Amino acid sequence: MPVLSLIDERELLIKLGDGEETAFNTLYQQYANKIYSRLLKLTQSEQLADELLQDTFIILWNKRHTINPDLSIKSWLYKVAENEVYQLYRKIARDxxxxxxxxxxxxxxxxxxxxxxxxxxxxxxxxxxxxxxxxxxxxxxxxxxxxxxxxxxxxxxxxxxxxxxxxxxxxxxxxxxxxxxxxxxxxxxxxxxxxxx
Missing domain, CATH: 1.10.10.10 (Winged helix-like DNA-binding domain superfamily/Winged helix DNA-binding domain)
Incomplete structure:
Protein backbone atom coordinates (compact mmCIF):
# COMPACT_ATOMS: atom_id res chain seq x y z
CA MET A 1 0.00 0.00 0.00
CA PRO A 2 1.39 3.46 -0.90
CA VAL A 3 2.49 5.64 2.01
CA LEU A 4 -0.06 8.29 2.92
CA SER A 5 0.87 11.93 2.51
CA LEU A 6 0.30 14.23 5.47
CA ILE A 7 -2.67 15.78 3.66
CA ASP A 8 -4.22 12.39 2.90
CA GLU A 9 -3.68 11.24 6.46
CA ARG A 10 -5.22 14.41 7.86
CA GLU A 11 -8.30 13.94 5.67
CA LEU A 12 -8.58 10.32 6.78
CA LEU A 13 -8.40 11.34 10.42
CA ILE A 14 -11.13 13.91 9.92
CA LYS A 15 -13.29 11.25 8.25
CA LEU A 16 -12.44 8.81 11.01
CA GLY A 17 -13.57 11.39 13.56
CA ASP A 18 -16.88 11.50 11.70
CA GLY A 19 -17.19 7.72 12.08
CA GLU A 20 -16.36 6.66 8.51
CA GLU A 21 -15.36 3.00 8.55
CA THR A 22 -13.55 3.25 5.19
CA ALA A 23 -11.15 5.77 6.75
CA PHE A 24 -10.58 3.37 9.65
CA ASN A 25 -9.95 0.47 7.24
CA THR A 26 -7.46 2.54 5.24
CA LEU A 27 -5.54 3.46 8.41
CA TYR A 28 -5.58 -0.17 9.52
CA GLN A 29 -4.16 -1.31 6.18
CA GLN A 30 -1.53 1.43 6.30
CA TYR A 31 -0.24 0.79 9.83
CA ALA A 32 -1.27 -2.66 11.08
CA ASN A 33 1.81 -4.52 9.82
CA LYS A 34 4.21 -1.95 11.29
CA ILE A 35 2.46 -1.93 14.64
CA TYR A 36 2.29 -5.74 14.63
CA SER A 37 6.07 -5.93 14.05
CA ARG A 38 6.69 -3.67 17.04
CA LEU A 39 4.33 -5.68 19.24
CA LEU A 40 5.96 -8.94 18.17
CA LYS A 41 9.36 -7.55 19.09
CA LEU A 42 8.10 -6.50 22.52
CA THR A 43 6.17 -9.69 23.34
CA GLN A 44 7.99 -12.36 21.30
CA SER A 45 4.56 -13.97 20.88
CA GLU A 46 2.43 -14.00 17.74
CA GLN A 47 -0.69 -14.64 19.79
CA LEU A 48 -0.09 -11.70 22.13
CA ALA A 49 0.94 -9.44 19.25
CA ASP A 50 -2.30 -10.28 17.39
CA GLU A 51 -4.46 -9.58 20.44
CA LEU A 52 -2.67 -6.35 21.31
CA LEU A 53 -2.87 -5.17 17.69
CA GLN A 54 -6.64 -5.62 17.76
CA ASP A 55 -6.81 -3.81 21.10
CA THR A 56 -4.78 -0.93 19.66
CA PHE A 57 -7.15 -0.44 16.75
CA ILE A 58 -10.21 -0.82 18.96
CA ILE A 59 -8.83 2.05 21.02
CA LEU A 60 -8.30 4.03 17.80
CA TRP A 61 -11.95 3.53 16.86
CA ASN A 62 -13.25 4.28 20.35
CA LYS A 63 -11.16 7.48 20.63
CA ARG A 64 -11.67 8.61 17.03
CA HIS A 65 -13.50 11.78 18.17
CA THR A 66 -10.57 12.93 20.32
CA ILE A 67 -7.72 12.40 17.83
CA ASN A 68 -6.05 15.57 16.55
CA PRO A 69 -5.86 15.27 12.73
CA ASP A 70 -2.86 17.65 12.68
CA LEU A 71 -0.68 15.21 14.63
CA SER A 72 0.96 11.99 13.41
CA ILE A 73 -1.36 9.01 13.80
CA LYS A 74 1.60 6.67 13.42
CA SER A 75 3.22 7.99 16.60
CA TRP A 76 -0.13 7.85 18.39
CA LEU A 77 -0.68 4.22 17.37
CA TYR A 78 2.82 3.18 18.48
CA LYS A 79 2.30 4.85 21.84
CA VAL A 80 -1.08 3.13 22.35
CA ALA A 81 0.37 -0.25 21.34
CA GLU A 82 3.32 0.08 23.71
CA ASN A 83 1.00 1.17 26.53
CA GLU A 84 -1.08 -1.96 25.95
CA VAL A 85 2.06 -4.08 26.32
CA TYR A 86 3.05 -2.31 29.53
CA GLN A 87 -0.45 -2.75 30.96
CA LEU A 88 -0.13 -6.47 30.27
CA TYR A 89 3.23 -6.54 32.09
CA ARG A 90 1.78 -4.67 35.06
CA LYS A 91 -1.07 -7.17 35.24
CA ILE A 92 1.41 -10.04 35.28
CA ALA A 93 3.55 -8.25 37.85
CA ARG A 94 0.55 -8.21 40.22
CA ASP A 95 -0.18 -11.92 39.70
Whole structure:
Protein backbone atom coordinates (compact mmCIF):
# COMPACT_ATOMS: atom_id res chain seq x y z
CA MET A 1 0.00 0.00 0.00
CA PRO A 2 1.39 3.46 -0.90
CA VAL A 3 2.49 5.64 2.01
CA LEU A 4 -0.06 8.29 2.92
CA SER A 5 0.87 11.93 2.51
CA LEU A 6 0.30 14.23 5.47
CA ILE A 7 -2.67 15.78 3.66
CA ASP A 8 -4.22 12.39 2.90
CA GLU A 9 -3.68 11.24 6.46
CA ARG A 10 -5.22 14.41 7.86
CA GLU A 11 -8.30 13.94 5.67
CA LEU A 12 -8.58 10.32 6.78
CA LEU A 13 -8.40 11.34 10.42
CA ILE A 14 -11.13 13.91 9.92
CA LYS A 15 -13.29 11.25 8.25
CA LEU A 16 -12.44 8.81 11.01
CA GLY A 17 -13.57 11.39 13.56
CA ASP A 18 -16.88 11.50 11.70
CA GLY A 19 -17.19 7.72 12.08
CA GLU A 20 -16.36 6.66 8.51
CA GLU A 21 -15.36 3.00 8.55
CA THR A 22 -13.55 3.25 5.19
CA ALA A 23 -11.15 5.77 6.75
CA PHE A 24 -10.58 3.37 9.65
CA ASN A 25 -9.95 0.47 7.24
CA THR A 26 -7.46 2.54 5.24
CA LEU A 27 -5.54 3.46 8.41
CA TYR A 28 -5.58 -0.17 9.52
CA GLN A 29 -4.16 -1.31 6.18
CA GLN A 30 -1.53 1.43 6.30
CA TYR A 31 -0.24 0.79 9.83
CA ALA A 32 -1.27 -2.66 11.08
CA ASN A 33 1.81 -4.52 9.82
CA LYS A 34 4.21 -1.95 11.29
CA ILE A 35 2.46 -1.93 14.64
CA TYR A 36 2.29 -5.74 14.63
CA SER A 37 6.07 -5.93 14.05
CA ARG A 38 6.69 -3.67 17.04
CA LEU A 39 4.33 -5.68 19.24
CA LEU A 40 5.96 -8.94 18.17
CA LYS A 41 9.36 -7.55 19.09
CA LEU A 42 8.10 -6.50 22.52
CA THR A 43 6.17 -9.69 23.34
CA GLN A 44 7.99 -12.36 21.30
CA SER A 45 4.56 -13.97 20.88
CA GLU A 46 2.43 -14.00 17.74
CA GLN A 47 -0.69 -14.64 19.79
CA LEU A 48 -0.09 -11.70 22.13
CA ALA A 49 0.94 -9.44 19.25
CA ASP A 50 -2.30 -10.28 17.39
CA GLU A 51 -4.46 -9.58 20.44
CA LEU A 52 -2.67 -6.35 21.31
CA LEU A 53 -2.87 -5.17 17.69
CA GLN A 54 -6.64 -5.62 17.76
CA ASP A 55 -6.81 -3.81 21.10
CA THR A 56 -4.78 -0.93 19.66
CA PHE A 57 -7.15 -0.44 16.75
CA ILE A 58 -10.21 -0.82 18.96
CA ILE A 59 -8.83 2.05 21.02
CA LEU A 60 -8.30 4.03 17.80
CA TRP A 61 -11.95 3.53 16.86
CA ASN A 62 -13.25 4.28 20.35
CA LYS A 63 -11.16 7.48 20.63
CA ARG A 64 -11.67 8.61 17.03
CA HIS A 65 -13.50 11.78 18.17
CA THR A 66 -10.57 12.93 20.32
CA ILE A 67 -7.72 12.40 17.83
CA ASN A 68 -6.05 15.57 16.55
CA PRO A 69 -5.86 15.27 12.73
CA ASP A 70 -2.86 17.65 12.68
CA LEU A 71 -0.68 15.21 14.63
CA SER A 72 0.96 11.99 13.41
CA ILE A 73 -1.36 9.01 13.80
CA LYS A 74 1.60 6.67 13.42
CA SER A 75 3.22 7.99 16.60
CA TRP A 76 -0.13 7.85 18.39
CA LEU A 77 -0.68 4.22 17.37
CA TYR A 78 2.82 3.18 18.48
CA LYS A 79 2.30 4.85 21.84
CA VAL A 80 -1.08 3.13 22.35
CA ALA A 81 0.37 -0.25 21.34
CA GLU A 82 3.32 0.08 23.71
CA ASN A 83 1.00 1.17 26.53
CA GLU A 84 -1.08 -1.96 25.95
CA VAL A 85 2.06 -4.08 26.32
CA TYR A 86 3.05 -2.31 29.53
CA GLN A 87 -0.45 -2.75 30.96
CA LEU A 88 -0.13 -6.47 30.27
CA TYR A 89 3.23 -6.54 32.09
CA ARG A 90 1.78 -4.67 35.06
CA LYS A 91 -1.07 -7.17 35.24
CA ILE A 92 1.41 -10.04 35.28
CA ALA A 93 3.55 -8.25 37.85
CA ARG A 94 0.55 -8.21 40.22
CA ASP A 95 -0.18 -11.92 39.70
CA UNK A 96 2.27 -13.76 41.95
CA UNK A 97 1.18 -17.25 40.87
CA UNK A 98 1.67 -16.39 37.21
CA UNK A 99 5.09 -14.92 38.03
CA UNK A 100 6.13 -18.11 39.80
CA UNK A 101 5.01 -20.20 36.85
CA UNK A 102 6.78 -17.97 34.31
CA UNK A 103 10.05 -17.99 36.24
CA UNK A 104 10.02 -21.74 36.78
CA UNK A 105 9.21 -22.30 33.11
CA UNK A 106 12.00 -19.90 32.16
CA UNK A 107 14.52 -21.72 34.33
CA UNK A 108 13.46 -25.18 33.08
CA UNK A 109 13.60 -24.04 29.45
CA UNK A 110 17.05 -22.48 29.75
CA UNK A 111 19.05 -25.66 29.14
CA UNK A 112 16.78 -26.85 26.30
CA UNK A 113 16.81 -23.79 24.11
CA UNK A 114 17.36 -23.68 20.37
CA UNK A 115 19.60 -21.30 18.48
CA UNK A 116 18.32 -17.87 17.54
CA UNK A 117 18.06 -14.32 18.77
CA UNK A 118 15.13 -15.01 21.08
CA UNK A 119 16.91 -17.78 22.92
CA UNK A 120 20.17 -15.84 22.99
CA UNK A 121 18.32 -12.99 24.72
CA UNK A 122 16.75 -15.45 27.16
CA UNK A 123 20.12 -16.96 28.00
CA UNK A 124 21.72 -13.54 28.41
CA UNK A 125 18.95 -12.56 30.81
CA UNK A 126 19.47 -15.62 32.98
CA UNK A 127 23.25 -15.15 32.96
CA UNK A 128 22.80 -11.53 34.12
CA UNK A 129 20.38 -12.64 36.82
CA UNK A 130 22.85 -15.29 37.99
CA UNK A 131 25.60 -12.65 38.20
CA UNK A 132 23.67 -11.21 41.15
CA UNK A 133 24.30 -14.40 43.16
CA UNK A 134 27.13 -15.20 45.55
CA UNK A 135 29.53 -17.86 44.20
CA UNK A 136 28.01 -20.70 46.26
CA UNK A 137 24.39 -19.78 45.44
CA UNK A 138 25.34 -19.45 41.79
CA UNK A 139 26.97 -22.88 41.79
CA UNK A 140 23.99 -24.51 43.54
CA UNK A 141 21.58 -22.83 41.14
CA UNK A 142 23.57 -23.89 38.08
CA UNK A 143 24.04 -27.49 39.24
CA UNK A 144 20.41 -28.08 40.23
CA UNK A 145 18.38 -25.77 37.99
CA UNK A 146 20.44 -25.76 34.82
CA UNK A 147 22.50 -28.97 34.88
CA UNK A 148 19.63 -30.96 36.42
CA UNK A 149 21.54 -32.48 39.33
CA UNK A 150 19.71 -33.69 42.42
CA UNK A 151 20.27 -31.85 45.69
CA UNK A 152 22.36 -34.81 46.89
CA UNK A 153 24.57 -34.78 43.78
CA UNK A 154 25.06 -31.03 44.06
CA UNK A 155 25.83 -31.32 47.76
CA UNK A 156 28.49 -33.98 47.07
CA UNK A 157 30.05 -31.91 44.28
CA UNK A 158 30.06 -28.73 46.39
CA UNK A 159 31.19 -30.48 49.57
CA UNK A 160 28.24 -29.21 51.62
CA UNK A 161 25.07 -30.69 53.12
CA UNK A 162 21.82 -31.19 51.22
CA UNK A 163 20.11 -28.64 53.46
CA UNK A 164 22.81 -26.09 52.57
CA UNK A 165 22.15 -26.70 48.86
CA UNK A 166 18.42 -26.31 49.49
CA UNK A 167 18.98 -23.05 51.35
CA UNK A 168 21.22 -21.71 48.56
CA UNK A 169 18.55 -22.58 45.98
CA UNK A 170 15.76 -20.84 47.87
CA UNK A 171 17.85 -17.66 48.16
CA UNK A 172 19.13 -17.89 44.57
CA UNK A 173 15.67 -18.41 43.10
CA UNK A 174 14.36 -15.39 45.00
CA UNK A 175 17.20 -13.18 43.72
CA UNK A 176 16.85 -14.45 40.14
CA UNK A 177 13.08 -13.89 40.23
CA UNK A 178 13.45 -10.34 41.54
CA UNK A 179 16.05 -9.51 38.90
CA UNK A 180 13.90 -10.88 36.09
CA UNK A 181 10.78 -9.00 37.13
CA UNK A 182 12.40 -5.58 37.54
CA UNK A 183 12.25 -4.88 33.80
CA UNK A 184 9.23 -4.81 31.49
CA UNK A 185 11.38 -5.67 28.45
CA UNK A 186 12.66 -8.74 30.28
CA UNK A 187 9.09 -9.72 31.08
CA UNK A 188 8.35 -9.99 27.36
CA UNK A 189 10.95 -12.71 27.00
CA UNK A 190 9.50 -14.64 29.92
CA UNK A 191 5.95 -14.37 28.62
CA UNK A 192 6.99 -15.74 25.27
CA UNK A 193 8.74 -18.72 26.87
CA UNK A 194 5.56 -19.48 28.78
CA UNK A 195 3.45 -19.31 25.61
CA UNK A 196 5.86 -21.50 23.62
CA UNK A 197 5.62 -24.36 26.12
Missing amino acids: KKLQEHIVSTFIETYSHTEEGIFYKESQELLVKAMEQLTPQRKEAFKLCRIDGMSYQEAATKMGVSVSTVSNHLVQATCIVRNYIFQSQERMAILISILLLK
